[in-house]
Structure formats: structure tokens, C-alpha cells
Amino acid sequence: MHWQDREAWIWSYGVYTRYPFQGALYGLPPQMLEECLVGAIEARFGPLQEGTAGAAVRDAPHNFEEFIYSVWGADVARHFAIPYNRKLWAVPLNETETSWLGGRVQLPNLEEMIEGALSPAPKPMGPDARFGYPLRGGFQALMDGFLPLLQGELRHHAEVCAVSPRRHTVRLTDGSMYRYERLISTLALPKLVEALGEEAPPEVRAAARGLRHVSVRCVNLGIGREGLTDKHWIYYPEDTVFHRIFVQGNASPHCNPPGGFGLTGEISHSPQKLLPVEGDALIARCIEDCCRVGIIRDDDRIIAAHQLDLPVAYVVYDHARAASVDLIREWLLSHDIILAGRYAEWEYYNSDHAFLAGKRAAEAALTPAAAPVAARIA
Numbered sequence: 001m002h003w004q005d006r007e008a009w010i011w012s013y014g015v016y017t018r019y020p021f022q023g024a025l026y027g028l029p030p031q032m033l034e035e036c037l038v039g040a041i042e043a044r045f046g047p048l049q050e051g052t053a054g055a056a057v058r059d060a061p062h063n064f065e066e067f068i069y070s071v072w073g074a075d076v077a078r079h080f081a082i083p084y085n086r087k088l089w090a091v092p093l094n095e096t097e098t099s100w101l102g103g104r105v106q107l108p109n110l111e112e113m114i115e116g117a118l119s120p121a122p123k124p125m126g127p128d129a130r131f132g133y134p135l136r137g138g139f140q141a142l143m144d145g146f147l148p149l150l151q152g153e154l155r156h157h158a159e160v161c162a163v164s165p166r167r168h169t170v171r172l173t174d175g176s177m178y179r180y181e182r183l184i185s186t187l188a189l190p191k192l193v194e195a196l197g198e199e200a201p202p203e204v205r206a207a208a209r210g211l212r213h214v215s216v217r218c219v220n221l222g223i224g225r226e227g228l229t230d231k232h233w234i235y236y237p238e239d240t241v242f243h244r245i246f247v248q249g250n251a252s253p254h255c256n257p258p259g260g261f262g263l264t265g266e267i268s269h270s271p272q273k274l275l276p277v278e279g280d281a282l283i284a285r286c287i288e289d290c291c292r293v294g295i296i297r298d299d300d301r302i303i304a305a306h307q308l309d310l311p312v313a314y315v316v317y318d319h320a321r322a323a324s325v326d327l328i329r330e331w332l333l334s335h336d337i338i339l340a341g342r343y344a345e346w347e348y349y350n351s352d353h354a355f356l357a358g359k360r361a362a363e364a365a366l367t368p369a370a371a372p373v374a375a376r377i378a
């Protein structure tokens, strides 16, 4: 593994500031900086001046939008948190709740916030302040590491199309059938329920139909210039087509060919936020926006350009999600089906959580009788 201190940055108002925005305001225009600090103080303690509007939302927030205003203050909300999260989530923020936040989004500590406004580059914060990526072989190398430990058959390009809890069988699209005692599923939860067909009770099918997700189109670019940036990922709350660039070329020293550099523009989309254009036009728009924000230059050679759609990329934490997932999971567990991973459990997991989810599911499957309880995710 190649371990590095995270270089996560935000591009807004023509400058880079470190992520998280509220912890590293240094470098922003002074008036904006003052507004953000005052806003955060007011969100915590109430208005500084009688009769001013900057007061906290005093009730417990009912949704993610209210949460942003009440915890970070109106100005961090206005300058970063609202526009960025609207862009990423591609659904109205008041339709979502906050249980996914965990340690993922740092809550402000006023002392750190002031320190981050007065001096440049405070230390990276949060659970991924240091992160690892395989030195060679890309992310796939992590999975390949498990191959020698596998006992039994591993089949590639094997698509599950039907699952029968009654008969304890799985059917693949090529017609082959497998019997199971306990089944661990990594299929996206709505897909799994679809594969159960009429064997799933109507309430389980209805709950699965209500699960919402966001898609992401990844535009991968290979640029003919080395060392475009030393950053690892960059957030774009403003009007670029992408909400984030993952700087693939810096994930490990072996990620780039000599003379080249790779990066990925991530563009979220949903029925409520359609892609502005498709096909080559989307790639062209991405390149144009990369030039506009200065990550590449007009005269840079584009050696490779390719796009990949992740139809189910982010789980939407709307207000119905938790109860629906509980209902479906309980029914599946009572029929010896254990869910494992981000899309199966319908949770906002990062890859480290996904690995642990796999371990928990394997342990649950191997535990006699107690499996349904053991498979519950804390």
C-alpha cells in the first residue's frame, strides 16, 4: 500500500482552500472569511447584534438543509455547503436526513475554525486525513490479494437474475443454477428484491421500489503533461459540470505513464438533475471546465478521454430509507439472505466500510443458528 497525507481541496472564488471548507478558510476574500466566522459563532450562540438575522435554527434540524444552516452557520452554508451538496446529491437537501454523516463530515470546532482562518494549511482533519491506495495494480489489487485465500469456485461475468428464497436457489443469466444454505448478496438492494420476484411479499417489494439513489458519470481524462497538481481530490461547489475531481494520477507514484497524467471528473445526476449534455459533448464540457478552473491548460494535449456511468452510485438518505431498509433486511435475514456492502445494505459506505461489511457477512454466514442476529450491522 502507498500511504499519504490527504490533499483534499476546494476550488471556489478563484482560490484553493483546504477541505473541510469551514476548517480552512484562509485565503478566501477577507469579508467572506469574516462572514463565515460570524455565521458559525451565531449558529452556536445566537445573533451577535440585537435584531440581526443571523440566528441559529434553534429546533433540532429536521433535514440535511436545516442541519447545514444550524451547525455551520448561514455563510459557510451559502458559500460552500449548500451549493456543493446540492450539486453532489442531485436531490433537494430538505428531502434528506443526516444519519449518514457519522465522522465523514467534520463538525466545526470554533477554535480550529479560527485557526484555519488565520493561518494557511492546517493539518488535514477527519477520518481519512491519511489514506492508502495500492502502490501498483490500481484498486483491483486489493481484491486480488484475497484470491489465494478463496476456497471454492470463483466465476467472473456471472450475473444473478433470479433468487428463490423458497427453494434456496440462485439463477444466473446463462441459465446455471446454484443451491445455497445461506446467501451473501452484494447486489444493489432494489435489484435483489426484483430478482426475488413474487416470492417477496408486497410490502418488501413496495419498500424496495421506494429506495432512491444518485448516479455518477465519471469522465476519465489522460493529459499529456506530468505533475498537473499535487492534490488528491478537489471539490467544486460552483458552476463546473463536475462536483469533484479525483486526481487519479496522484493516488500512487505508478498511476501515470511517463509524460502523462490521469484525472477523473465526477458528475452526479438524477431524474431531478439531468446531465446537461451527453456523449462527446459531455467530455468536451468537462475539458472546457478543467481549463476554466486551471487544472489543465488550453494547450494541454488530451491523450485519452473516456466516460463510465455508475447508475447506482450514492444512496439517497431520504426520510423513508431507514425504515424501508430495516423491513427488507429483516425479511431477507429470516430467509437466510445476508446483505454485504454499500449497495446491498443501502448505506453510504466507503471502501474501508465495504471491506468490513464483507468480513461481518462472512462471519454471520458461518455462525450456526445465530446468523440472522449476527448479520445485523451496528
Ligand SMILES: Cc1cc2nc3c(=O)[nH]c(=O)nc-3n(C[C@H](O)[C@H](O)[C@H](O)COP(=O)(O)OP(=O)(O)OC[C@H]3O[C@@H](n4cnc5c(N)ncnc54)[C@H](O)[C@@H]3O)c2cc1C
Binding pocket: 158, 159, 160, 161, 186, 187, 188, 191, 216, 266, 310, 313, 314, 340, 341, 342, 343, 344, 349, 350, 351, 352, 354
Ligand atoms: C463516485 C464514487 C467515488 C468514491 N470514492 C471513494 C473514495 O475516494 N474512497 C473510498 O473509500 N470509497 C469511495 N467510494 C465508495 C466505494 O467505491 C464503495 O464503497 C465500494 O466500492 C463499495 O464496495 P461494495 O463491495 O459494497 O460494492 P461494489 O464494489 O459495487 O461490489 C458489488 C459487487 O456485486 C456485483 N454484482 C452486482 N449485481 C450483480 C448481479 N446481478 N450478479 C452478480 N454480481 C453482481 C458487482 O459486480 C460487484 O462486484 C466512491 C464511490 C463512488 C460511487
